[in-house]
Structure formats: C-alpha cells, structure tokens
Amino acid sequence: MLRYICTMGIVRRTKSVDAILEEFKINSGAISVVSLVDQLSSRFNKTTVYRVLDRLEEDGILHSFLGKTGIKWYAKCSGCSASEHHDVHPHFQCLSCGKVDCLTVNVRIPSIPNRKVEASQILLQGQCEACLV
Amino acid sequence: MLRYICTMGIVRRTKSVDAILEEFKINSGAISVVSLVDQLSSRFNKTTVYRVLDRLEEDGILHSFLGKTGIKWYAKCSGCSASEHHDVHPHFQCLSCGKVDCLTVNVRIPSIPNRKVEASQILLQGQCEACLV
DNA sequence: TTATTAATGCAACTGTGTTGCAAATGTAAA
C-alpha cells in the first residue's frame, strides 16, 4: 500500500511525474523550474510542474536551491531519502553558459563564535569545464 | 563637481538617501528591502527605496545578497568602494528571530577541478547569539 | 469494473521587483 509508506510526496505514478523524472535523466545537472515549466508547457500546466517538483523533493528524490537571481533550481539527490537529507553540498553556476550543477566537494564551514550553524547554502559562480577556453 | 566624480550612484543628497542611511546606522545588521520599504512607506515610494539602494550599492556603500527565500537584503560595506568590492563574506540568518548579518569569518572555497570559481554566495542559517538560549 | 482519492488544469491571485513618464527637487553657476 504505497500510500501508507509514502504519505507526503508522490503517491501515484502519473504522466507528469514520469516526464519530469525523464528530464532529470536526460540532463545530469540542475534544471531551473522556469526552464522546466517552459519545456513541458505543451503537455502540462505550470502548476502541475511546481507541485510534482514539490512532491519529488518531499520524497528526497530531488533537492532544490536558489540561483543567483533568486529563481528555483532542482537537481537529483544522491544518498537522500524523505527522512534524511544529505545535500548540503555547494552548487556551481557557469557565468558563460548558464549551466548549473552540484559539486561533490566539501566546503568546511568554520565554527562561528556564539552561533550555531544549522544549514548552509553555497552558490559558486565562474567558468565550467566546457567554457574554460 | 560631485556629479563628475561619482557618475554612477548617489549624486544628490536627498531626504530618501539620508533616511535610508539612517536606517543602516540604527540597525547594524542587514535589512531586507521588504522591511525597508514597509518601514519607510509613509515617507517614500517603494520605487524610490529600490532605486536609492541600487545607487548606494553602485557606490560601494551597501552590498546586497539574497536570503533563503530569495528576497533581497542590504548591509553596509566595510572596506569597499565603487571600484573594488571586497564583500565575499558569508551572511548569517537566524532561524529563530530572523535577524541577518554579515560574518567576518573567511570561508575557504576549495579549488574545483577543471573549473574557475569567480564568485561565491554563502548563506548560513542557525541560531544567533541572542537566540542561543 | 467500480469507488475512492490523488493529481491535474485553469483562472485568479500574491509578492517582489521594474519601467516610463511627468512633476518635484537639489545643486552649480550666474
């Protein structure tokens, strides 16, 4: 009974779920919601795209973050589940081609006196492999 | 001839410029544009607030960054000018009281193979001094 | 096959930020 195991996110395997997961299979990097809505606009309503992405994130299949301009991006999670989310890695946005992806490097956050750091969002920008001349 | 020295940002010392700088004198941390527009709504139009903040940033008096939800925050620069911007420090947002400020710590960004990192935005979240029980 | 309920589409909305333009205001020079 799928619905009891997974009460928060995806319950039914619908065409939109498949289509969105397919996009993340084709594109190994991160995808902005804007481009995803645009890409799928002939087949699905933008509200649907937003809601499916929400549910996939709840299930730990995707994770989201904001790009430089504040728009939302999603990328596949690796090693995450609905209960545990291990994605505190940095993201990298290429200033030439615009491509965004996850970095596997670990950025050490120094301990801050008198504060408790509980989460971090790190966005790096520069030139990606393909754009480095 | 002020207007020739400083062609990009603030040229005239107007009431709105004074009022906004005053807010940053009162509040030592970062201030979100939303709260600033709200705070000053009886005296200035929101467009004016946005434009003055833009100009103060151009002159290197303030710097801006995005909070967790993608809204814009401004904080006073220290050691910056219109030509050189030294603010690549992390920002800290308290999850309890919502206060945001600049951290003086240096986060070392490890070099990423085959990529050139040119900029970084680091937002840390947790408990600030006042909220740490 | 049917009953149930999750998922969808649509339209209208929210919130943040932007633009064009006429009117107001600050400032250099007379």
Next chain:
DNA sequence: TTTACATTTGCAACACAGTTGCATTAATAA
C-alpha cells in the same frame, strides 16, 4: 538670491516567479 537643468521622485502600470481554490480527470486498491 535667483536661475537653469539634470537628478530624483511618485505614481501607475507592468513583469515575473510562484501559489491557491476548486471543479474535473485519472490512477489505483478492492
């Protein structure tokens, strides 16, 4: 002080990302 004029402002309308309510559609357990 007054004048001249570019900068700054307010306003209204817009742009854009994302959300909400609700009736309809479709996936799935039985």
